[in-house]
Amino acid sequence: MSMTNVERLREFARPDRVFDFMAPADSPVDVRHGPILYLEDVSVSFDGFKAIDDLNLTIDDGELRCIIGPNGAGKTTMMDIITGKTRPDRGQAWFGSRHNLLQMDEPQIANLGIGRKFQKPTVFEALSVSANLELAMVGDRRVWKTLLARLDHEGRERIDEIMETIGLSAERDRLAGVLSHGQKQWLEIGMLLMQRPRLLLVDEPVAGMTEPEMHRTAELMTRLAGQQSVVVVEHDMGFVRSIARTVTVLDQGSVLAEGSMDEVANDPRVIEVYLGGDEASDVREET
Numbered sequence: 361m362s363m364t365n366v367e368r369l370r371e372f373a374r375p376d377r378v379f380d381f382m383a384p385a386d387s388p389v390d391v392r393h394g395p396i397l398y399l400e401d402v403s404v405s406f407d408g409f410k411a412i413d414d415l416n417l418t419i420d421d422g423e424l425r426c427i428i429g430p431n432g433a434g435k436t437t438m439m440d441i442i443t444g445k446t447r448p449d450r451g452q453a454w455f456g457s458r459h460n461l462l463q464m465d466e467p468q469i470a471n472l473g474i475g476r477k478f479q480k481p482t483v484f485e486a487l488s489v490s491a492n493l494e495l496a497m498v499g500d501r502r503v504w505k506t507l508l509a510r511l512d513h514e515g516r517e518r519i520d521e522i523m524e525t526i527g528l529s530a531e532r533d534r535l536a537g538v539l540s541h542g543q544k545q546w547l548e549i550g551m552l553l554m555q556r557p558r559l560l561l562v563d564e565p566v567a568g569m570t571e572p573e574m575h576r577t578a579e580l581m582t583r584l585a586g587q588q589s590v591v592v593v594e595h596d597m598g599f600v601r602s603i604a605r606t607v608t609v610l611d612q613g614s615v616l617a618e619g620s621m622d623e624v625a626n627d628p629r630v631i632e633v634y635l636g637g638d639e640a641s642d643v644r645e646e647t
């Protein structure tokens with residue numbers, strides 16, 4: 361006999377399997393006097409090679425920021441530092457004014473409200489869309505106790521709300537494994553949203569998507585900003601143009617340029633290191 365979703369949750373949530381990352385965060389993120397993310401003079405070397413070199417970056421609460429830059433510019437390494445996967449050799453990294461990210465480990469940072477979406481979708485293929493979202497909610501400490509007993513009204517409402525946001529309401533009972541690539545990406549974003557992140561880091565969300573999926577992803581990213589801060593790393597310039605307010609260009613581990621899409625696309629230094637190709641000239645012509 362197959363397990364119901366609630367039984368699956370109970371199994372996942374056995375008291376002898378309580379993980380560290382489910383421990384309550386010590387205090388809320390304080391953005392009253394400043395940005396939600398603050399990186400100052402951050403550097404990290406791998407075998408003598410400076411992957412991140414005196415990087416300074418500030419993200420405001422509710423902002424949607426796009427990060428672009430050539431291969432090897434340090435975009436992934438920067439996200440690794442923010443999420444605690446990589447420790448910088450020096451510099452500062454703060455989440456709000458209260459939380460020093462360099463004194464926290466990966467689970468603590470995730471629990472604090474920094475969600476990361478990797479390029480490839482990782483959903484539970486054998487579970488339905490709604491069951492995937494239910495499981496993701498287990499990470500939310502506020503509903504943790506309730507879920508041990510049953511999924512309460514508030515939890516169901518949250519799942520409905522997220523399904524609406526990611527455009528998968530009509531797919532709620534379908535197995536995640538049969539969704540299109542784009543739908544799987546949206547589902548995984550929904551799973552992150554279930555944990556009520558304050559900052560979402562999204563790595564190349566539209567890679568492999570069809571044109572209509574790309575448009576819907578642009579709408580989704582735009583809608584998410586404001587509710588939470590969103591940092592998108594993406595190579596597709598058409599997509600970046602469609603969502604960007606502020607674009608940060610990374611090169612050789614530090615910020616080469618920052619500004620509106622038009623400003624960075626017409627910056628000679630950016631054109632030289634990044635926008636030299638044919639795709640880039642298309643972007644410039646549009647400006």
Ligand SMILES: Nc1ncnc2c1ncn2[C@@H]1O[C@H](COP(=O)(O)OP(=O)(O)OP(=O)(O)O)[C@@H](O)[C@H]1O
Pocket residue numbers: 406407410411429430431432433434435436437438
């Ligand atoms: N763990 C590591 N050990 C050694 N070198 C590394 C490590 N991680 C990253 N690097 C190097 O640091 C540089 C920055 O890499 P990173 O992956 O951050 O760039 P990126 O901007 O994300 O590139 P892409 O657009 O190709 O994903 C690269 O030269 C990479 O080879």
